Every structure is written in structure tokens, then in C-alpha cells.
Amino acid sequence: GQQLNQSPxxxxxxxxxxxxxxxxxxxxxxxxxxxxxxxxxxxxxxxxLYKAGELTSNGRLTAQFGITRKxxxxxxxxxxxxxxxxxxxxxxxxxxxxxxxxxxxxxxMKLTVNP
Amino acid sequence: NAGVTQxxxxxxxxxxxxMTLQCAQDMNHNSMYWYRQDPGMGLRLIYxxxxxxxxxxxxVPNGYNVSRLNKREFSLRLESAxxxxxxxxxxxxxxxGGLTYNSPLHFGNGTRLxxx
Numbered sequence: 546g547q548q549l550n551q552s553p554x555x556x557x558x559x560x561x562x563x564x565x566x567x568x569x570x571x572x573x574x575x576x577x578x579x580x581x582x583x584x585x586x587x588x589x590x591x592x593x594l595y596k597a598g599e600l601t602s603n604g605r606l607t608a609q610f611g612i613t614r615k616x617x618x619x620x621x622x623x624x625x626x627x628x629x630x631x632x633x634x635x636x637x638x639x640x641x642x643x644x645x646x647x648x649x650x651x652x653x654m655k656l657t658v659n660p
Numbered sequence: 661n662a663g664v665t666q667x668x669x670x671x672x673x674x675x676x677x678x679m680t681l682q683c684a685q686d687m688n689h690n691s692m693y694w695y696r697q698d699p700g701m702g703l704r705l706i707y708x709x710x711x712x713x714x715x716x717x718x719x720v721p722n723g724y725n726v727s728r729l730n731k732r733e734f735s736l737r738l739e740s741a742x743x744x745x746x747x748x749x750x751x752x753x754x755x756x757g758g759l760t761y762n763s764p765l766h767f768g769n770g771t772r773l774x775x776x
Contacts, residue, residue, distance in 0.1 A: 551702075585769065588765075588767050635703075
């Protein structure tokens with residue numbers, strides 16, 4: 546099946562630092578999504594990207610949909626302790642001949658922020 | 661504002677036992693999904709239901725069955741649990757099969773299952 550390569554797998558940073566993570570694939574995606582998962586909870590959508598080259602911000606978060614449609618990155622600026630969690634990228638593939646569209650998830654990046 | 665509710669939150673089973681994980685959403689969403697999350701593996705789709713009355717296999721369906729009981733409820737059944745099914749199970753819903761920003765996946769808080 547389709548695979549997403551998410552890197553890095555984990556990061557340890559100091560409060561106030563910026564963070565960058567990315568996802569790549571050999572497949573072409575119609576949509577890139579970024580989710581965050583807090584401990585003991587389900588993932589929550591942070592940003593959705595729909596067009597190649599699109600750059601979208603949500604507060605301190607910025608994400609881009611790669612021109613080749615095979616990659617995306619997420620940046621977090623001026624990190625704070627509540628940014629701790631696991632960040633997942635997800636790519637949306639459209640099924641052939643119509644039908645439901647499903648997400649393929651990356652393996653996640655665990656972020657630790659030291660105050 | 662319950663969103664997606666999963667029960668139970670924790671469960672321990674012996675190999676060979678059966679159980680059903682329950683999921684209900686109160687957002688009038690059409691599509692519902694079951695994922696499993698394992699360390700270093702991310703989220704993998706087990707089964708999904710694009711709309712009431714339909715179900716389809718996802719990436720890892722073996723050993724599971726599902727029932728879309730009505731528009732609100734989508735259950736996952738393990739007929740004969742195996743240690744390999746030890747995982748965290750997430751139910752999710754979306755307004756429709758399409759996953760746009762206006763129709764994102766809403767996840768429950770998970771069921772932590774251990775099979776000994």
C-alpha cells in the first residue's frame with residue numbers, strides 16, 4: 546500500500562525554539578493533513594492543504610503542500626510546553642472509480658518541549 | 661459536545677476471547693472509521709463505513725468484523741482475540757467520505773486493548 550515517510554521520528558527542544566517536520570511519499574496525494582495527538586486522546590486536525598504549492602498558517606503553525614504533490618512540511622514557531630504531543634501527517638488518496646476517500650497516515654513525530 | 665464516544669476505554673482479554681468495541685457519534689456524520697494505533701506504526705485503517713448500510717475493508721481487516729448499526733453507531737468486533745491485536749483502537753467520523761477541511765475526521769479518545 547501507499548507509504549508516508551515522516552521525519553524526524555522525535556524531537557527534544559527548548560521552549561521558544563522553532564520546530565520543522567516533513568512527510569514524503571512516492572505516491573501523489575490530493576490532500577495533505579496534519580494532526581496532533583495529546584497523550585491519552587485521539588488525533589485532532591491542525592491544518593489541511595488542498596493545492597500543490599499551498600502555504601497555510603494557523604497561529605504559530607505553518608504548513609505547505611509540496612509542488613510535486615508528494616510531500617508536505619509543518620513548522621511550529623516559538624514552541625510552548627502545550628505543543629508536546631505526537632504530530633501526524635496524512636495524505637488523502639482518491640479511490641479509483643469514485644467511492645470513499647481514505648487517509649494514509651505517517652508514523653508520527655513525538656515532540657518534547659523543555660520549559 | 662460529546663462528539664465521538666468510545667467504550668470501553670480499557671480492556672484486557674485472554675487469547676481466544678471475543679469482544680465488541682462500541683462507537684457512537686452525535687454529529688450526524690455519514691462516514692465512520694475504525695483505526696488501530698501501534699507504536700512506530702502510525703494509524704492504520706481497519707474498516708470503514710462510507711454511509712449507513714455500507715462497510716468496507718481498510719488496510720488491516722483480518723481478525724475483525726464491523727457493524728454499522730445505524731447512522732450514529734459503528735461497532736468493531738474481535739471474534740477470537742490474539743496477542744497481535746493488542747493496540748489502541750480509535751473510532752472516527754466525518755460528515756461524508758470526502759475529507760475536506762470542512763469535513764475533517766473527528767476521533768474518539770480510544771480504547772486501549774491488551775490481549776494476553
